Amino acid sequence: MGRPYCPQNGRLMGPQNETQWPNQCRSGGQQSPINIMTRNTVVDTYGAHIRGPLVFRGFGNVNLRATNTGRTLKWMVEEDGPAPVLSGGPLRGNYTFVQFHLHWFSEHAIDGMKYPMEIHLLHVKTGLTVAEALKRPDGLAVIAVLCRVFADDEDNDYSLHELADMVPSLQNRTTAGSELPITLDLYRLMSAQRQAYFTYHGSLTTPDCQEVVTWIVQEQPIIISDSQYKLFRQVDVGGVDNYRSLQPTNRIVYRSAGSSLYNPSPIGMLGALLSITSLLKSTVGSGICFITNLKRKFFTDSSNTCKGE
Template sequence: MMWRSAALSGLVALVLVSLCDVVATAQCNEPDCSKAKFNYDQSSCLGPASWPDITPCWSTCSGSRQSPVNIRRNDATSRTSLGVFSFNIGPQQPFQVSTTIDGFKTNSKVSTTDHVVLSDVTQFGLSGNSFRLDGFHFHAGKFNNAKGSEHSFDGEFQPMELHMVFYNTKYPDISAAIQQSDGLLVIGVLAQVFDRARPSPFPGCVHTFQRTLSRVLMDSLKDKNPKSGKSCEETVDSTLTLQDLLPADRESYYTYEGSLTTPPCSETVTWIVMKCPIVVTKSVLRRFKRLEISKNGERLGVHGSRRPVQRGKNHTPFVLLKNF
């Protein structure tokens, strides 16, 4: 009887292993785009290197104008004719945002009653278009790793990066705009953490310590636990201004044509990466990395939430402009 029991146990174990393999394969190859999942684990079949192969509608993730990029300052062509973009509201005018957290995806959506619109964008054939702010989110790196931004300047990264996502107002919403070549515009702002001892790698930039943004983020990231089953549903409402999100120098930027940095990696984004960073508290970075992103207790800082640089590591094989 003992050998039969052992054999049966072995058979059960083999079946379970086989089932696990099937489940893993199903997750790694999902024909239904709406069910596809991804993560930032470099060793996983769901990690950044495998995004183009997970599901057919993510094949663009291996395209020729992918983001983020390394911004090689000396390779940028100065075009002062680009001028300065403008907004329909003043830098201190408040607007409402609602923040939700779904795993490693955090998103702060601007209220539908608030219209924050960017205009005077002239690069890449966008003259005459205006873009509405849909929302913003952050990216960060692993625990005990200062590399957290997605874009880099001359190979140097910062602890976090803010992305303000706009869509072209000629389209009804962001879902429609994402399909169009002139549909999206994203302002990227690198974020440092407050540290008096560390010299700034951004010469000529004034430290812009974002106290209000830091407080709002601390409130939004508080007590988010996927085990409760409620984290995807909970929202935190806050009030912010453009001054809270952008550096003191709101005029100087780099710009290039790129993509979303998460699947489906749509190559419909005009990127504006601000020349100067903002500064947030160390507590914000710590709390962000400690977000529980799965029901098994995994925290964001295990693998981070940043896509590796796609272009510009050693040279700049694309048009990179600056307006200063």
């Protein structure tokens, strides 16, 4: 999440050479992303940290402009229109929406399980510039939305339908000025259960990895289609994947009182099983490469990436 780091040779810093990332990326003590172990999360029943529900204002029809940054696909809010505002929950004050972008595979993991894709909706504390926000521990707030893949179904209007239509025009990262306008309902990119989430203090997941982010990781993934997922995976972002490796979970992770895990039900358990099944189906074509790459992701294996597709 955040801007890409470009060394002098012009190449983008990908997961394979994170050890070369500068500043807090190596020296920081509260880095992101992390593996959220649900059994270790703290349910904030009495509102000591999560003070009331999250409040979403103006997230309906938002004017955005899309671009391929060379590391991800990003949709920036148009400056001449009203921007959505997020408040409540773990946030102290208002946060203005700036942009959202995509990572594949997911950056965060839940109970050790990665998802095929993750959406980051970036907000800056209202009244601050991005440069100013990067100097404050509470400068940024990011909603992270995990995506699970289901088989294509013509009768299902999947969450990324409108975005997928734009992808062919954003395929090439070397094409200058490929910015495309769109009006989008940002609620479509979020879980229907927006008050069910995990939250912790962490960092940007690209250099300089400043530890200024209040992370709000939605508990329930959204559903995207298999063809959508494959389409995004074909986008040129300087490598096959554009996520950062997991960092130590050396801090408190809170769970909202609206979490379905607080009172697990048979339906919730079924949803978890379906999520695992869908992830396996989406990667079965990669065969042994899926196992090899999982080893590399979770255990920082130094072997070359297996490309079985």
